[in-house]
Amino acid sequence: MKKLLLVFAAFLMLTSFRIDMRGPWVRTEKANIVLFTRPVDFSATASPDSMVIANILLEQENIIVYINRYLRTDYNSKFEIYLYNFDEAKEKIGTNGGGSCDSKRKWIFFTYYRQPVFNTYRNEYEYLGVHETVHLIAGTELGYSKTRFFGEGYSNAIDGNYGAIWVGDTLVRYRNDSTLQKLKKLGKLSTPGELLHRSEMPPDLYYPQIGCLMKWLFDEYGVENMNRLYTAKEKQIEKKFFEVTGESFADMERKYLAHLHYN
Numbered sequence: 001m002k003k004l005l006l007v008f009a010a011f012l013m014l015t016s017f018r019i020d021m022r023g024p025w026v027r028t029e030k031a032n033i034v035l036f037t038r039p040v041d042f043s044a045t046a047s048p049d050s051m052v053i054a055n056i057l058l059e060q061e062n063i064i065v066y067i068n069r070y071l072r073t074d075y076n077s078k079f080e081i082y083l084y085n086f087d088e089a090k091e092k093i094g095t096n097g098g099g100s101c102d103s104k105r106k107w108i109f110f111t112y113y114r115q116p117v118f119n120t121y122r123n124e125y126e127y128l129g130v131h132e133t134v135h136l137i138a139g140t141e142l143g144y145s146k147t148r149f150f151g152e153g154y155s156n157a158i159d160g161n162y163g164a165i166w167v168g169d170t171l172v173r174y175r176n177d178s179t180l181q182k183l184k185k186l187g188k189l190s191t192p193g194e195l196l197h198r199s200e201m202p203p204d205l206y207y208p209q210i211g212c213l214m215k216w217l218f219d220e221y222g223v224e225n226m227n228r229l230y231t232a233k234e235k236q237i238e239k240k241f242f243e244v245t246g247e248s249f250a251d252m253e254r255k256y257l258a259h260l261h262y263n
């Protein structure tokens with residue numbers, strides 16, 4: 001099995017990178033999604049054809065339903081996706097390993113990969129996937145997240161994956177729960193407190209761990225309760241956690257570490 005770790009370096013617009021949105025673009029609209037793609041032969045790597053465009057629109061329509069169901073939200077407004085060809089993406093959006101989201105303006109920027117990646121949670125092939133669309137929907141419906149703990153926590157919990165590996169001829173998303181087991185063996189697991197207060201660790205360490213923790217928090221304390229904490233400031237999260245759940249952050253932390261120990 002040939003293994004290749006594709007880093008989906010999805011980062012928020014907090015970074016100072018200036019996105020180059022200049023055309024030409026091919027604009028295709030369906031329901032709430034306006035998709036901008038490059039014309040045929042725009043650059044040396046492929047632009048999406050009409051079949052791929054239709055698939056991407058359908059994928060994102062389904063993903064909106066998936067996220068709304070998960071977060072118990074009712075997102076129903078237009079957003080724009082700008083899909084850059086692989087060979088221009090790094091220069092124009094700062095990465096060719098995924099993309100980013102500006103939830104205030106309702107823009108998603110992403111890299112076009114010719115081969116969609118298989119997500120074993122959704123049992124679907126994905127071009128853009130779930131991560132950036134969670135930033136967009138959570139940002140619109142719940143407000144602006146001030147921490148990576150909740151901002152990246154939500155995207156990684158609902159996506160359930162970070163990165164991808166080749167399995168034969170198929171690229172398969174790499175599951176966060178598998179990464180967690182690896183980190184456990186290496187003795188590199190972080191506590192919830194560390195994930196809250198030391199969130200600037202590299203994405204390959206942070207994203208799988210915060211994704212697993214947030215998923216557990218959803219299951220243990222309810223998505224609606226976590227939604228009430230989504231916009232809290234780092235310094236207030238521990239106090240507000242107690243107000244919302246009736247349990248102290250320290251007690252939650254003990255429970256979670258015990259859960260990691262036995263799983």
Ligand SMILES: [Zn+2]
Binds near residue numbers: 131151152155
């Ligand atoms: Zn993100």
